[in-house]
Structure formats: C-alpha cells, structure tokens
Amino acid sequence: MTIERRGPLSRSRRPTIKDVAEAAGVSRSTVSRALTGRGYAAPDVRERVLRAAAELGYVPDVMARTLKQQVSRSVGVLVSDLRNPFYAELAAGASREARERGYTMVLADTSLSAEAESEAAEALVALRVAGVVVTPNSSAVSTYLGSHGIPVVEVDRQFAAGSTDGVVVGNRVGARTATAHLVELGHRRIALFIDETDWTTGYERYQGYLEALSAADIKVDPDLVVSSGWDVADSRRRALDMLAGPDRPTAVFAANNVLAEGVWRAIGELGLRAPGEVSLVAFDDAPWMSMVSPQVSAVSQDTFNLGATAVRRLDERIEMPDADSVTTVLGVRLVARESTAPPPVL
Amino acid sequence: MTIERRGPLSRSRRPTIKDVAEAAGVSRSTVSRALTGRGYAAPDVRERVLRAAAELGYVPDVMARTLKQQVSRSVGVLVSDLRNPFYAELAAGASREARERGYTMVLADTSLSAEAESEAAEALVALRVAGVVVTPNSSAVSTYLGSHGIPVVEVDRQFAAGSTDGVVVGNRVGARTATAHLVELGHRRIALFIDETDWTTGYERYQGYLEALSAADIKVDPDLVVSSGWDVADSRRRALDMLAGPDRPTAVFAANNVLAEGVWRAIGELGLRAPGEVSLVAFDDAPWMSMVSPQVSAVSQDTFNLGATAVRRLDERIEMPDADSVTTVLGVRLVARESTAPPPVL
DNA sequence: ATTTCGTGTGGGAACGATGTCACATTCCTT
DNA sequence: AAGGAATGTGACATCGTTCCCACACGAAAT
Known part of the structure; x- marks a missing residue:
C-alpha cells in the first residue's frame, strides 16, 4: 500500500484551477466561467476547459469557494440519538433530500446531551453551513444559530415556534x-x-x-x-x-x-x-x-418524510431568508393492531 | 421572526479575527497565537484576547483555516442505508468517536447505489476531508479517494484489503x-x-x-x-x-x-x-x-464499536500516513436464544 | 472613417486565517 | 553600562476560488 501513497498522483499536489487554465490555454477566470456556467464562455473554449479538467481529475475546492462566497452548500443535521430508529430514519430522509438538492450533510449525534448539542452547533457555525436542521433539546441551539444568522428548522420538537421554521407531526x-x-x-x-x-x-x-x-x-x-x-x-x-x-x-x-x-x-x-x-x-x-x-x-x-420535509423547508428558507416563518404539521394515522382490545370484564 | 433576522447581530457581518484584534488592542497574529496556543503569548495578553473573542462571539472560520492549512478536521462517513439499524448504529459509533477526537462528521447515505456512492465521494474530495470511513459497495470508492491522497478505512466490508485499512468482524x-x-x-x-x-x-x-x-x-x-x-x-x-x-x-x-x-x-x-x-x-x-x-x-x-473503531483507525492513519495498512478484526459471539432447537423427528 | 455596441476574455482584488520573517522591546548577565 | 538572549509584535504572502472591471475585437450604425 505504501507504493500507492508514494505514487505520482498522490504525492503531487491536487490540481488547481490554475493548472486547468494552463492546460486549456486560457485564464483562470475563463475556467471558472466555463465550469460554473455563470458568465460568457465560447463553446469551443468551454469544451477545451471541460476536457482539461476531466483529464487532470480537477475537483473544485469547496473551502476556497465557500471562503469567497461566504456561504457553503452544506447543511447541518443535529439529531438526538442515531440508535433510536426514529432518529435514524429521520436522518435518512434528511440525507436523501439534502443530496437531491445538492447539499452535503454534516451530521452530529447529540446523544441527548445539551453540551454536545452546543458543541456541535459551534462546529456548524465554524463550518459556515447554509442552514441547520435540529431535533432540539432546548431552545438554546436555535437561539445561538439564529444569532449567527444561520437559518434553522426545528423538527419533531419545536422550542422556538414563531421565530424559526418547524416541521412536526400532529x-x-x-x-x-x-x-x-x-x-x-x-x-x-x-x-x-x-x-x-x-x-x-x-x-x-x-x-x-x-x-x-x-x-x-x-x-x-x-x-x-x-x-x-x-x-x-x-x-x-x-x-x-x-x-x-x-x-x-x-x-x-x-x-x-x-x-x-x-x-x-x-x-x-x-x-x-x-x-x-x-x-x-x-x-x-x-x-x-x-x-x-x-x-x-x-x-x-x-419519519423519513419528516426529515426530508425539514430539509426542503430549510432550503426554501435559505432561498428566501426574509419570508415569515412556517410550521409544517404532518399527518399521523393510528394503526390498530393486536395489542388493543376491550378491557377485561371484572 | 423578521425582527430578529434584521437585528444588529445578524445583519452585521460575522466577527473576524481582525475585529477581535482591534477589540483586544493587539495584532491579528497575536490573536491567532493566543487562541490556537501555538507560539508566544503573554498571559495577560492571552486573557484579554480570549475575553474579546468571547464578547464578540467570535468563531474561527474553518473554511479559511482549512484553505490555509490544506487539510480539514472533518471526516467523511459513507454508509449504505441508515434505515437499517446496523448502519445506524455504526454511524452512531463513528459519530461519537469523531466528536471525541475533534472531528466533524460529514455523513452520506449511499442508498446502496454505486452512483450515489461516487457522487458522495467526489463531494468529500471537494470538502478536503481528512479521511473517509466507508462501508463500500465496490472497490471504486477506495481507489478514487486513494488516488486523491485521502486516507480511507473500509468498515464491515473490505474490497481493497492490503491497500487500505479495514475494520471487519470475524x-x-x-x-x-x-x-x-x-x-x-x-x-x-x-x-x-x-x-x-x-x-x-x-x-x-x-x-x-x-x-x-x-x-x-x-x-x-x-x-x-x-x-x-x-x-x-x-x-x-x-x-x-x-x-x-x-x-x-x-x-x-x-x-x-x-x-x-x-x-x-x-x-x-x-x-x-x-x-x-x-x-x-x-x-x-x-x-x-x-x-x-x-x-x-x-x-x-x-456494531457501535465497529464504527468507533473505524474512526479511531482513520485518525491513526491520518497521523501516520505512511505506516503499513492494517485490518482490524473484531470478535463476534453467538447468542443462542429460542429459535434454534433440534430438528423434528421424522 | 469614426463611433457604438455586444461578446468574450484576462487581470487583479477580495475572502479569512495562518505562519514566516524581520524587527522591537524587555530582561538578564557580565 | 553594554552586550546578548529571550520574548513579543506587525507587515506580508499564501491558499483556490469568484467577482468586478477593463479591455480587445469585430460588426454594425452613423
């Protein structure tokens, strides 16, 4: 295995936009425009750039992009306990919706502890996530994230109704x-x-x-x-x-x-x-x-839908930061099985 | 809720290291040294800086730091299906261990699809994660991440034995x-x-x-x-x-x-x-x-331990990138319950 | 022939944190 | 008192990307 690690690709630094620009014989700006699709780029130039990027295995540096744009394409998801199938399924729903909307998901299991919750929230602020979905244990998280201008959607439980979005069930x-x-x-x-x-x-x-x-x-x-x-x-x-x-x-x-x-x-x-x-x-x-x-x-x-809906709501909130906050209530249904019957006759 | 969003804290930009420096009356470099603990900082100066940072609610920008240092304190975790309690528990173990070691966890549910897996892997490369724990569906992920110089630990299943670390059970x-x-x-x-x-x-x-x-x-x-x-x-x-x-x-x-x-x-x-x-x-x-x-x-x-061990192994690999790869085998035990008994007599 | 426009392209300045380096200050020793 | 060591400081470059502005070029309009 040592061999691979010392191979030419791994030891040489990752290709940057500059390498792509040189390979395609254009400027960095042109590469950026061709790759992101924002701004002018002549068809033949675009083609040349795309090929150069593919050949070099170029992957844009999310850090650099985020630093420039001051907001990332990541969402934070804070759940209480992944070992509980409820939260696991909620996380699965959030994960799928996040992926579909082009977000990376940063997940933390807060283990039902307020301390872990705060710690995780701080990490999310540091990461400059675009927003956070949380099953809150207290109102502190939402307040804290809100004070940093980060959109929050409270899911399952809602502590900050009225000031943040919520997705709950009936x-x-x-x-x-x-x-x-x-x-x-x-x-x-x-x-x-x-x-x-x-x-x-x-x-x-x-x-x-x-x-x-x-x-x-x-x-x-x-x-x-x-x-x-x-x-x-x-x-x-x-x-x-x-x-x-x-x-x-x-x-x-x-x-x-x-x-x-x-x-x-x-x-x-x-x-x-x-x-x-x-x-x-x-x-x-x-x-x-x-x-x-x-x-x-x-x-x-x-539950899966609960997680998915929360991320959808979060995405909408990110798009429209100043709209009024919304609480979505999802329906529930009683599934009568075998464990309920008339009481014993005395 | 609109009121808060327009409040003084949220509309004004996030405090940067420069703001802290001005508040504490020192230079940016000094703030950096005082906060990270690397390099000189007189006790009283350090105290003043810490207070200023706390007052301003300063949170270091992970993006900027990562960009500078070219490596992040995040690990990627790729699991097949969070709805399966096996993977959920594995993720929970990974989460706890990651937190304890100061890593943020970026989690993706690959839904048993090779396509989603590749997509997620690319996102992790873009994020410049320090390493990845994966329950692989093919050998492609490990190869791809390896070619980008990102340490990988395969957990539960192991496709690239010998070239990457693995944590499996007996x-x-x-x-x-x-x-x-x-x-x-x-x-x-x-x-x-x-x-x-x-x-x-x-x-x-x-x-x-x-x-x-x-x-x-x-x-x-x-x-x-x-x-x-x-x-x-x-x-x-x-x-x-x-x-x-x-x-x-x-x-x-x-x-x-x-x-x-x-x-x-x-x-x-x-x-x-x-x-x-x-x-x-x-x-x-x-x-x-x-x-x-x-x-x-x-x-x-x-299973919880499986996830935790994988992250531990990953951390060790990140610390020592050139050590030989290791496959850890965790023990299993048979729990005989009621569903097994001698066969019916014919 | 000169101006005006539109279309592409390139140059350079951010973004925020960090580390290096040269320098300034203090303190201790002789 | 002078020299040197020890400690603290600030300016500057760096990371990879995006955005803004300037400019080149050709065509069309005056």
Whole structure:
C-alpha cells in the first residue's frame, strides 16, 4: 500500500484551477466561467476547459469557494440519538433530500446531551453551513444559530415556534386519537407513559391524552401519568411497578417508541396477557411493533418524510431568508393492531 | 421572526479575527497565537484576547483555516442505508468517536447505489476531508479517494484489503459457529440465505457455512443456498418458496438482519412452528430479534464499536500516513436464544 | 472613417486565517 | 553600562476560488 501513497498522483499536489487554465490555454477566470456556467464562455473554449479538467481529475475546492462566497452548500443535521430508529430514519430522509438538492450533510449525534448539542452547533457555525436542521433539546441551539444568522428548522420538537421554521407531526391529534381508541374499546383507567409534559412534543401529546379523557368524562388519575426518563430500562421499571400493583390500569398509552418498549417488556415479564389483561398503544411506530406478538397498535408517523420535509423547508428558507416563518404539521394515522382490545370484564 | 433576522447581530457581518484584534488592542497574529496556543503569548495578553473573542462571539472560520492549512478536521462517513439499524448504529459509533477526537462528521447515505456512492465521494474530495470511513459497495470508492491522497478505512466490508485499512468482524468464524450450532443440534438440511457469495463479507460468511458443513461431513445442497436481494420483500418471497416446498430444510442460517427478517416473516406466514419445525439463526443481532417470540438466535457483532473503531483507525492513519495498512478484526459471539432447537423427528 | 455596441476574455482584488520573517522591546548577565 | 538572549509584535504572502472591471475585437450604425 505504501507504493500507492508514494505514487505520482498522490504525492503531487491536487490540481488547481490554475493548472486547468494552463492546460486549456486560457485564464483562470475563463475556467471558472466555463465550469460554473455563470458568465460568457465560447463553446469551443468551454469544451477545451471541460476536457482539461476531466483529464487532470480537477475537483473544485469547496473551502476556497465557500471562503469567497461566504456561504457553503452544506447543511447541518443535529439529531438526538442515531440508535433510536426514529432518529435514524429521520436522518435518512434528511440525507436523501439534502443530496437531491445538492447539499452535503454534516451530521452530529447529540446523544441527548445539551453540551454536545452546543458543541456541535459551534462546529456548524465554524463550518459556515447554509442552514441547520435540529431535533432540539432546548431552545438554546436555535437561539445561538439564529444569532449567527444561520437559518434553522426545528423538527419533531419545536422550542422556538414563531421565530424559526418547524416541521412536526400532529402530536395532539395523534395522542387524542390513540387515547380515544382505548376509550372506545371501553377502557376507563388508561395510563400515560411520557418523557415530559411541559414542552412541545411532550406537552402536545399530554394535551391530546387529556382531551380524549375529558371528552369521555373520565377524570384524570395523576397516578396513571408517568413521566419516565428517556430510556427503556427506566420505563420498564416504572411499568413493572405500576402493572404489578393492585389496581393497575387496563390500558397504557406510551408516548414514544422507547417508552413503549419498556412497557412492552414489563408486560411480558409480568406474564400479563395482552390485550386480554392490558392493552397497549404507542406513539411512533417502530419496526419491532409489527413483528412482536401481539403486534402493537401505534400512531404511525412518516419519519423519513419528516426529515426530508425539514430539509426542503430549510432550503426554501435559505432561498428566501426574509419570508415569515412556517410550521409544517404532518399527518399521523393510528394503526390498530393486536395489542388493543376491550378491557377485561371484572 | 423578521425582527430578529434584521437585528444588529445578524445583519452585521460575522466577527473576524481582525475585529477581535482591534477589540483586544493587539495584532491579528497575536490573536491567532493566543487562541490556537501555538507560539508566544503573554498571559495577560492571552486573557484579554480570549475575553474579546468571547464578547464578540467570535468563531474561527474553518473554511479559511482549512484553505490555509490544506487539510480539514472533518471526516467523511459513507454508509449504505441508515434505515437499517446496523448502519445506524455504526454511524452512531463513528459519530461519537469523531466528536471525541475533534472531528466533524460529514455523513452520506449511499442508498446502496454505486452512483450515489461516487457522487458522495467526489463531494468529500471537494470538502478536503481528512479521511473517509466507508462501508463500500465496490472497490471504486477506495481507489478514487486513494488516488486523491485521502486516507480511507473500509468498515464491515473490505474490497481493497492490503491497500487500505479495514475494520471487519470475524465473519467466517461467526458463520461457522452459527452453522455448527445448528449441526450440533442435529440439523443436516441447513439453508443459507445470503446477499452474495463472491466478495468480502458475503464470501467469508459463505465459507464459514461451508466449513461447518464440511467438518460435519454434510454435502452442500446448492438448492439450499439462496442468494437474495438486499431487501426484506425479496428474502421473504424466496423463503416462502423454499419453506413451503416438500423437502424443506430443518434450519435456516440468514446471513444478515434484513434477510433474517424476511425468513422470519415467511415462517410466521406459513404457520410453521419455530423452532419445532424450523430453526433460525441470524448473522447480526438486530433489536427485534430479542423481542419477538421465539427470540431469534443470532451472531452478535458490536456494531457501535465497529464504527468507533473505524474512526479511531482513520485518525491513526491520518497521523501516520505512511505506516503499513492494517485490518482490524473484531470478535463476534453467538447468542443462542429460542429459535434454534433440534430438528423434528421424522 | 469614426463611433457604438455586444461578446468574450484576462487581470487583479477580495475572502479569512495562518505562519514566516524581520524587527522591537524587555530582561538578564557580565 | 553594554552586550546578548529571550520574548513579543506587525507587515506580508499564501491558499483556490469568484467577482468586478477593463479591455480587445469585430460588426454594425452613423
């Protein structure tokens, strides 16, 4: 392998626009015009330049271009946790849309940590990215990037509604539909597992849950609302506690796929029959939900599309920096599977 | 929101090193030295510079720095399909390691397409990335990047062994162990579902399968080796065909998580009892495998670590460009669960 | 024949950070 | 007090590209 590294091509410096200009017998400016298509270039000259560039294996230096133009063709994408299929799929959607629109994607996994998030944001500023798509953990990122004049689109969660663009799903209606589905089946003691109830996504889903209960004249039992941490282990533990108790709920609505996994595991470990003894419905349809037995009913969101839409919105924002900010709400649909059924008769 | 965009900070240009120099009352060179830590800088001067930089919200322009130094602190990561949990986890590992080592990560999902892969590679050259980690679909990427003097680490699959670094898992031993596990349980008709058998990963896993059979004096039945496309639907269809047939195998070894899903679905649809009527073992332990019933036995690879190791190797290569190339082989282990048992007695 | 225009092309100045080099200052030693 | 060493400073070139302006050339119009 050492041989290649010492080969003529690798050791000699990369060809610059100047080399192309000399090879084609024109000036650097002409090469630039011929290659970018901006400005005049006689057909024969253009042809000559293109051939010279191809022969030399010339690749324009993005750094130099960006330095000159003061804005790059890269977008930053900040997601919370790539190991969660939700974020992975969102990133996949963002990636495809970015590629289609000629952007390079700089991705960082912020590991649910505010510190990593800030660090990543600073790196993106340094890179002079054209814009950023973020699943925010706080309002700090958007504020920071905004103060540097970098367009931001908040996706999934939205902290800076009104001042930045957002792409979210119908959290409230989705949660209401899921809860109402349980109510219609006859459930009255419906537990909610949720990460938090104060901001954006968590708030909306909580409200949806409350609305559905209130519409059915069911009084909310605070003991049935569990604010669990953002991991399977914690959610499982809390679910074990609740479902082992004497007056356990007849149904659980888990507000995201991680919490749903914890609850699902707890149900299995306790040997409870689902949906016979306890029904389960989740927000966010993860792949495993249609594979396990019983299949888990879920509010399905088009996550790939969520990512793609966010990048599309970002591109539009980059084109029109001064337009009013927009929040796009994507639809969700309830996929009723096997884990929801009428409650046991007492 | 329009208000903010027109605010004093966003409309005025970003602060440059010159602004910091003026604010601190020193020269640009001094600011550079104080901030980077390279070269002289008196303690009090350094302090003054740091404060001025912080006050102005100065963020060094990576583009300008890279242009000057001719090498960036970014690494490219090219993965086949972020929607596949395998690649998502690999990317997550790469992301964490990159961050820890002070690299920004430019990620592209190549969607299993050679065209997208080349396109992405060219973009990475243009970005002057310090190196690239890739799960290659062909040898073209590594060759191309190598010809531009960009260090490459091939991960999971390895096409350019010997000329570039690689990080792979013990594919052969893993496949052999999985197959031998079935043999030990008494199976003689063991099917192999695999994407291809000619290159790198597929070749090694195929060889492992053959070795295990040959060690047990079992003749290979070509009808039991299915080279399926890289998607669940195809694998499911092929599995339906095979398992519905008269002399179906008593066990299936699926060489990756996607094929395993197809086979698993087919088993379920045909109403076959697993492991009673057919055993299943997979290479690559996807999350769903420990959730479904019966839980699927699998050869588990530490995918997160695979990504992290690749970036670590890349960093080392960047530091020492002329060292001999290294292929790191990570261990795997068979996790025997419920889907493998002795074959039915005829 | 001179002006006017349009069409291509070339020259040179940015862009922002860094490193080199020559020089200026301070401090220590003799 | 003078010399030299040690430390800090600022001007300038550099990286590869793009953009602006100037200019050349020929044709058409006066």
